[in-house]
Each structure stands twice: as C-alpha cells, then as structure tokens.
Amino acid sequence: MAMIEFKNVSKWYGKFQVLKDCTTNVEKGEVIVVCGPSGSGKSTLIKCVNGLEPFQQGELMVNGQSVGSKETNLPKLRAKIGMVFQNFELFPHMSVIANLNLAQVKVLGRSEAEATEKSRALLTRVGLIDHAPKFPGQLSGGQQQRVAIARALAMDPIAMLFDEPTSALDPEMINEVLDVMVELAQEGMTMMVVTHEMGFARKVANRVIFMDRGEIVDDASKDDFFGTTRSERVQLFLSKILHH
Amino acid sequence: MFTGFDFDVIQRSLPYLWQGMQFTLGLTLLAMASGIVLGTLLALMRLSGIKAMSVPAAGYVNLLRSTPAILVIFWFYFLVPIAIKHISGDSYAQGIGPFHSALIAFTMFEAAYYCEIIRAGIQSVPAGQVNAAYALGLNYWQATLQIVLPQAFRNMVPILLTQSIILFQDTSLVYVVGLTDFMGAASKVAQRDGRLVEMYLFAALVYFILCFIGSYFVKRLQQRITPPR
Numbered sequence: 001m002a003m004i005e006f007k008n009v010s011k012w013y014g015k016f017q018v019l020k021d022c023t024t025n026v027e028k029g030e031v032i033v034v035c036g037p038s039g040s041g042k043s044t045l046i047k048c049v050n051g052l053e054p055f056q057q058g059e060l061m062v063n064g065q066s067v068g069s070k071e072t073n074l075p076k077l078r079a080k081i082g083m084v085f086q087n088f089e090l091f092p093h094m095s096v097i098a099n100l101n102l103a104q105v106k107v108l109g110r111s112e113a114e115a116t117e118k119s120r121a122l123l124t125r126v127g128l129i130d131h132a133p134k135f136p137g138q139l140s141g142g143q144q145q146r147v148a149i150a151r152a153l154a155m156d157p158i159a160m161l162f163d164e165p166t167s168a169l170d171p172e173m174i175n176e177v178l179d180v181m182v183e184l185a186q187e188g189m190t191m192m193v194v195t196h197e198m199g200f201a202r203k204v205a206n207r208v209i210f211m212d213r214g215e216i217v218d219d220a221s222k223d224d225f226f227g228t229t230r231s232e233r234v235q236l237f238l239s240k241i242l243h244h
Numbered sequence: 245m246f247t248g249f250d251f252d253v254i255q256r257s258l259p260y261l262w263q264g265m266q267f268t269l270g271l272t273l274l275a276m277a278s279g280i281v282l283g284t285l286l287a288l289m290r291l292s293g294i295k296a297m298s299v300p301a302a303g304y305v306n307l308l309r310s311t312p313a314i315l316v317i318f319w320f321y322f323l324v325p326i327a328i329k330h331i332s333g334d335s336y337a338q339g340i341g342p343f344h345s346a347l348i349a350f351t352m353f354e355a356a357y358y359c360e361i362i363r364a365g366i367q368s369v370p371a372g373q374v375n376a377a378y379a380l381g382l383n384y385w386q387a388t389l390q391i392v393l394p395q396a397f398r399n400m401v402p403i404l405l406t407q408s409i410i411l412f413q414d415t416s417l418v419y420v421v422g423l424t425d426f427m428g429a430a431s432k433v434a435q436r437d438g439r440l441v442e443m444y445l446f447a448a449l450v451y452f453i454l455c456f457i458g459s460y461f462v463k464r465l466q467q468r469i470t471p472p473r
Contacts, residue, residue: 047375050378050379052375052378052379074378075378075381075382075383076381078378078379078380078381079380079381080381081379082379083376083379085372085375085376085379087370087372089370089372089373089375089376090376091373091376091377091390091391091395092395093394093395093398102380102382102390103380103381103382106382106386106390107380107381107382107386108381151380152379152380155380155381
C-alpha cells in the first residue's frame with residue numbers, strides 16, 4: 001500500500017479548476033519532487049495531502065485513511081504528517097523551543113520535560129541548539145526554516161511535505177536548508193517536495209512530478225526526467241530554470 | 245474672579261465622590277472584561293464559515309452599534325423584569341437590580357464594539373499561521389487560543405484600551421437608572437449645595453485627567469509594541 005495515493009483528485013475555486021484528475025502515489029521512503037510553473041497547482045496538490053486544501057472530486061488516501069472522508073479525524077492525521085511552508089510560519093510570539101514543544105504537548109500529550117528533551121535533540125541536529133530560547137524574529141530566514149523543519153520532525157511524522165521551502169530564502173541560505181532535507185531523505189523519510197531546486201531533485205529524488213495548469217503532465221523516475229527526451233513543455237520549463 | 249464660588253465643597257464631599265469613583269471604575273473594569281470576552285466570541289462567530297454563526301453575530305453587532313447606549317441601559321432596566329415575570333409566570337418576580345442591569349447593558353453594548361476591533365485583529369494574523377497550526381495537528385480551539393488570539397490581541401491592545409476609555413466616560417449614563425457613579429455623586433452634591441459650577445468643573449477636570457493619562461499610556465504602549473514580523 002502506498003503511503004500517499006492520489007486517485008483522480010480534482011479541485012475547483014469557483015469555476016476555475018486548479019487540479020485536474022491528479023493521479024499518482026508516493027511509496028514509503030520515497031522522495032518525490034513536484035515542480036512546474038507558478039500557478040500550476042503544485043502547492044495546492046501537496047496541501048491536499050494533509051487536508052489544508054479541500055478537494056471536490058476523487059480520492060486521496062494517506063496511510064490507509066481517506067483524507068476527504070468526513071469520518072477522518074483531520075487533526076489526528078495531520079499530526080502524523082509534517083509540513084514545512086514557504087514562509088516558515090514559526091509562531092512569532094513563542095520562543096524557538098516553545099514552537100517545537102507546543103504540538104508535542106497539546107496534540108501528542110507528551111509532558112513538557114519529554115517534549116523539551118525531544119526538541120533539544122532536534123535543534124542540536126539542525127545546528128540551532130544555541131538559539132532555543134530566542135524568538136523566531138531574531139533568526140535569519142535559513143535558521144527559521146531549519147527550526148520549522150525541526151518543529152515538524154518533533155511530531156515523529158510518517159511523511160513530510162515541503163511547500164517551496166527555499167523560495168523565500170536569500171541565496172546564501174538555501175544550502176543550509178537543503179542540507180537538512182538531503183540528510184532527511186537519505187535517512188529514508190517519505191517526502192513530497194515542491195521545489196525548483198533541481199540540484200536537490202537530482203541528488204535525492206526518486207521521482208519527479210511535473211505539473212502544468214493543474215494537471216500532472218509528467219511523472220517519471222529521476223533518471224528518466226533528467227535523462228531521456230521529455231515533452232516539449234517539460235523541456236522548455238527545465239531550460240528556463242536550469243539556466244540560472 | 246472666583247468671588248462667590250465655594251471650592252471647599254469639593255473637599256467636604258470627597259469621601260462621597262470617591263465612593264462614586266469606585267463605582268465608576270468597578271463598572272468600567274467589569275464591563276470591559278466581560279465585554280472583551282463576549283466580543284471575542286462574537287468576532288469568532290462573525291468570522292466563522294458557518295452561516296448559522298456569522299449571520300446572527302453580524303445582526304447583533306449591527307443592531308447594537310446603531311443604538312444609543314442610553315437606550316440599551318433602559319431596555320435592560322425596564323424590559324428584563326417584564327421578561328422575567330413573563331417567563332417565570334410569577335408576577336411578583338424581582339428584576340435583577342439596577343447595577344446588574346447596567347453591567348449587562350454595558351457588556352452587551354461594548355461587546356459589539358470590541359467585536360469589530362477583535363475581528364480586525366484576528367484578520368491581521370496571516371492565514372499561514374493558522375495553516376501551520378492545523379498542519380501540526382492542533383484543532384480549531386487550540387489554534388485559536390494558542391496561535392491566533394495571542395497575536396491578534398498583541399496587535400490590538402492599544403485600540404481596545406482606547407475603546408475602554410470611551411466606556412469609562414459612557415458609564416456616567418447610569419444616572420438614568422438611579423445609580424450613583426462619580427458623575428452622579430458630583431451631580432447630587434452640586435444640586436444639594438447649589439454648587440453647580442464648582443462641582444461640574446471638578447468632575448470635568450477629573451475625567452479629563454484620568455482619560456488623558458489613559459490616552460498617554462496607550463500612545464506609549466503603541467510605540468513600544470513593534471510589529472511582530
């Protein structure tokens with residue numbers, strides 16, 4: 001059974017169709033990179049996985065549970081799926097350590113001490129343990145995004161979603177975030193990553209999904225995607241983003 | 245210039261005026277606290293996607309905001325006893341007394357204004373923050389109480405306090421149901437001793453000083469609160 005399974009998922013904003021019959025799946029331990037021009041529905045696609053974006057048609061199974069079903073306890077499902085956002089979305093009124101502890105205590109029911117221990121271990125891992133008592137506003141973008149990754153990992157997720165995790169970063173900070181993600185991928189984390197970082201895709205992706213106008217245009221293994229001749233649309237896109 | 249005036253009347257009636265001031269401050273603080281709680285609930289209802297929540301809340305706010313405060317106080321003082329009698333069927337049933345009816349009236353009246361302030365405050369919190377909270381598995385109430393409201397309130401403390409200064413002034417309306425607040429106390433002394441000019445000057449001065457200090461404090465606070473992001 002695939003970890004994440006899209007079956008003909010479609011979504012509309014009013015009359016405008018943002019997702020058209022999207023079908024794909026993500027196996028346990030796979031790293032999938034989703035790319036495509038802006039407005040193609042990549043972010044919407046991964047936000048469907050944890051129910052942040054509802055969809056109107058099709059079926060989406062995550063770890064055997066149907067996301068669209070009314071019976072599914074969404075908060076419970078979301079607690080198992082980590083998500084990292086383009087704009088970090090750390091909680092600015094809480095210290096870094098409190099950001100990591102919050103959901104562990106409120107959602108998983110861990111004690112404050114257990115949570116803190118877990119949080120400190122993860123902050124050490126992303127190299128930010130010295131910043132634990134600081135507030136997010138005192139950190140650089142790259143540091144904030146690493147904290148955001150640690151916050152998601154603190155929930156012991158079964159899969160991680162990344163929504164353009166490096167797009168809001170200054171160029172010199174991109175690598176510190178990608179390094180953490182590469183390490184995570186190499187440890188076998190199931191990941192769905194919306195990104196234009198083709199270097200990252202080449203290094204760790206199992207498959208690359210290319211989207212355009214709400215459709216999955218191409219869904220190929222990494223070697224096929226970068227190797228053989230792809231459709232004109234994909235080539236045009238790749239030539240545009242690989243040049244710089 | 246001040247011949248014929250007797251400013252000693254102020255000194256003589258200070259204990260009585262202080263009683264009035266305690267009443268004014270007490271009513272202001274109670275109505276402010278309960279108004280903010282009710283206003284927050286109304287704001288959450290207005291922002292809810294559920295029509296059965298947002299429509300009544302919007303109706304309530306619009307009704308109360310287009311009604312003079314004095315009328316709301318009257319309603320509660322005169323209509324609630326009638327309603328209680330009607331509901332309980334006991335024609336000897338007592339009302340809830342002038343203080344409680346005034347407190348409820350101010351709470352409900354101010355809640356409508358606080359609601360609009362709080363609604364704007366909630367909307368100032370980026371949607372991404374709510375998404376991040378949900379993505380971590382928090383439910384609606386956890387996300388609202390832990391993430392949205394703390395940030396919203398931080399943004400809107402100055403304007404909430406400004407509204408509360410207006411409430412402080414408006415509490416002087418309780419004289420219409422026979423309660424003696426600071427203004428009422430000053431008024432009674434003025435009429436008893438025939439010292440209208442002295443007492444009303446003094447009352448104006450007291451209101452001015454307190455509200456001025458309050459406004460100054462709000463301004464300082466506004467400068468101290470830097471935008472969180």
